[in-house]
Amino acid sequence: MKSWHEFITMGGYAAYVWPSYGIVLVVMLANAILPGRRQRRLLREIRRKQREEQTE
Amino acid sequence: MFVWFHKLASPPFFYRFAQKLAPWLGWLSLLVILAGLYGGLWLAPPDYQQGDGFRIIYVHVPSAMLSMFAYMVMATAAAIGLIWRMKLAHAVSAAVAPLGASFTFLALITGSLWGKPMWGTYWVWDARLTSELILLFLYLGYIALNHAFEDRRTGDRASAILALVGVVNIPIIHYSVQWWNTLHQGQTIFFGPKSEMPPSMYIPLFIMILGFMLFFAAFSLKRLQVEVLQRENKSAWVRELVETT
Amino acid sequence: MRYRAIIGRDLRLAYRRRGELATPVIFFVIVTALFPLALNPDPALLRTLAPGVIWVAALLAVLIGQDRLFKTDYEDGSLELMLLSPISLEWIVLLRVFTHWLVTGLPLVILSLLLAMMLDYPMHAIGILVMSLLLGTPILSFLGAIGASLTVGLRRGFMLLPILVLPLTIPVLIFGAAAAGRAALGDHSAAPLYFLGAMLMLTVTLSPFAIAGGLRVSLES
Numbered sequence A: 001m002k003s004w005h006e007f008i009t010m011g012g013y014a015a016y017v018w019p020s021y022g023i024v025l026v027v028m029l030a031n032a033i034l035p036g037r038r039q040r041r042l043l044r045e046i047r048r049k050q051r052e053e054q055t056e
Numbered sequence B: 001m002f003v004w005f006h007k008l009a010s011p012p013f014f015y016r017f018a019q020k021l022a023p024w025l026g027w028l029s030l031l032v033i034l035a036g037l038y039g040g041l042w043l044a045p046p047d048y049q050q051g052d053g054f055r056i057i058y059v060h061v062p063s064a065m066l067s068m069f070a071y072m073v074m075a076t077a078a079a080i081g082l083i084w085r086m087k088l089a090h091a092v093s094a095a096v097a098p099l100g101a102s103f104t105f106l107a108l109i110t111g112s113l114w115g116k117p118m119w120g121t122y123w124v125w126d127a128r129l130t131s132e133l134i135l136l137f138l139y140l141g142y143i144a145l146n147h148a149f150e151d152r153r154t155g156d157r158a159s160a161i162l163a164l165v166g167v168v169n170i171p172i173i174h175y176s177v178q179w180w181n182t183l184h185q186g187q188t189i190f191f192g193p194k195s196e197m198p199p200s201m202y203i204p205l206f207i208m209i210l211g212f213m214l215f216f217a218a219f220s221l222k223r224l225q226v227e228v229l230q231r232e233n234k235s236a237w238v239r240e241l242v243e244t245t
Numbered sequence C: 001m002r003y004r005a006i007i008g009r010d011l012r013l014a015y016r017r018r019g020e021l022a023t024p025v026i027f028f029v030i031v032t033a034l035f036p037l038a039l040n041p042d043p044a045l046l047r048t049l050a051p052g053v054i055w056v057a058a059l060l061a062v063l064i065g066q067d068r069l070f071k072t073d074y075e076d077g078s079l080e081l082m083l084l085s086p087i088s089l090e091w092i093v094l095l096r097v098f099t100h101w102l103v104t105g106l107p108l109v110i111l112s113l114l115l116a117m118m119l120d121y122p123m124h125a126i127g128i129l130v131m132s133l134l135l136g137t138p139i140l141s142f143l144g145a146i147g148a149s150l151t152v153g154l155r156r157g158f159m160l161l162p163i164l165v166l167p168l169t170i171p172v173l174i175f176g177a178a179a180a181g182r183a184a185l186g187d188h189s190a191a192p193l194y195f196l197g198a199m200l201m202l203t204v205t206l207s208p209f210a211i212a213g214g215l216r217v218s219l220e221s
Helices: A004-012 A014-055 B002-008 B011-043 B052-084 B087-119 B127-148 B152-185 B199-231 B236-244 C002-016 C018-038 C043-066 C071-076 C078-084 C089-118 C123-151 C157-184 C190-220
Strands: none
Touching: A004 A014, A004 B052, A014 B052, A014 B087, A014 B199, A014 B236, B002 B011, B011 B052, B011 B087, B011 B199, B011 B236, B052 B087, B052 B127, B052 B152, B052 B199, B087 B127, B087 B152, B087 B199, B127 B152, B127 C123, B127 C157, B152 C123, B152 C157, B152 C190, C002 C018, C002 C089, C018 C043, C018 C089, C043 C089, C043 C123, C043 C157, C071 C078, C078 C089, C078 C190, C089 C123, C089 C190, C123 C157, C123 C190, C157 C190
16 A cells, blocks of 8 residues: 555445455454353343342 | 363363453454454555455455354364263354354355456355355354254254254355356356465465454354353352352 | 065055145145246246256255154154164164155156146156156255254244255255256256265265254254
8 A cells, every 4th residue: 555545445446345344343343242241141140040049 | 181171171160261261362363353454455565457456355265264164163063062962062063153154144245345346246156155155044044943942952952963964065065056156157257365466465364364263262262151151050150150250 | 574664654644644745746836837927938938947947846845845754753752652663763764754755756756747848848858857856856855854853843843944954955956957957958967967866875874864863852852
């Protein structure tokens, strides 16, 4: 790359290159965030059930 | 060494191990991918035929490689789970499948976005795109069967059989699609890594492949933790874990 | 002797359920008849489409027929008796799928003659079309049986079965339709027929293990 302008326009291929990278970014971010969130939610759920059992 | 492996197969030990390892792998993969992006999008020269359009290769090829690699991991773990009745192995298959499916999806999308400037249409019934599409169907079938049963263990074992049938079929599918393709289309435009690529083009590709592999490792571990928690939610070590954290 | 008894039992049961078994055959005819209506009854067009249309319809018809393959035996408990029988489950399954093909797959092959005529498929190639279906539909039966064994315990298994099995049937479709299509153009069609034969051998030897495994998993739950 020689300039920022060339980088942004991707030599005329911007309409194909940037959407590709965009969708990869979105899917990878989703894959990175969702499992951790599910893990925390699951732990919270197990803890809640355990408390319920103890109070009974 | 063997003792260590044996210990790793025990869910509580594995869970703590993954809890420590996954973040490291995750951040490392981010660094490697950023380096690969810098090399691929900025340093690498434009292709003499495809101009800057070829830069899609740096996400397309790693996705396609992971899509196949993940199926192999899934089927190997399924075989181990069926033969030695190892619970953790079934959890591995179930954890890897969604990741594999999402990378198959990415390989298809980036492939078709690459195809538009090169072929003139978003979709061509090219042998590799078609095989990748069938691979996505195989993943979806596996995931659907895995979740169809109320009892997790039945779902695990049923879908493990399906994964093994799939892995026997994949070479046949791949070969038949290639045969069909040469029959109907003649020569398709070859795209992908060319042997005469200069190092400034292929080194970023290797870096990206490494980064995607690390990403896969990190987030399979994370998903595997979730699968293990779901399967063991009534066991003593999970209770202990919940109380201490 | 015992093997003959198994086949005999299945054939007798099939005769009693002949209405149910006719469904895939009727489906095959109706689906094929839809194509000229949806496209264009031009004989030249139909002739080029005929191999593909007949093969896709046959594939779907066979899969529809496989859904109830183990259902009644699962519900009335005879499947559990089969597990205890001195003959291995793999053998029983092999014979079961084969007899099922005799009563559902074979009629499809015979009816394809009629449909080929209706779609203006050239008569000189009809032998190859029948040959491709004779080699291909048993493979589809065995693949469908794998799906049936895995989903027999599910209430909505009939919806899941095609998703599981259809991707696996793609090579059969490719080689089967290619054999019939090449023959129609007067080309050599030996290569795809050999592939179909090889695949038939492979499925007959390997799939009974997968089917029996699937049944064992379904019964344990």
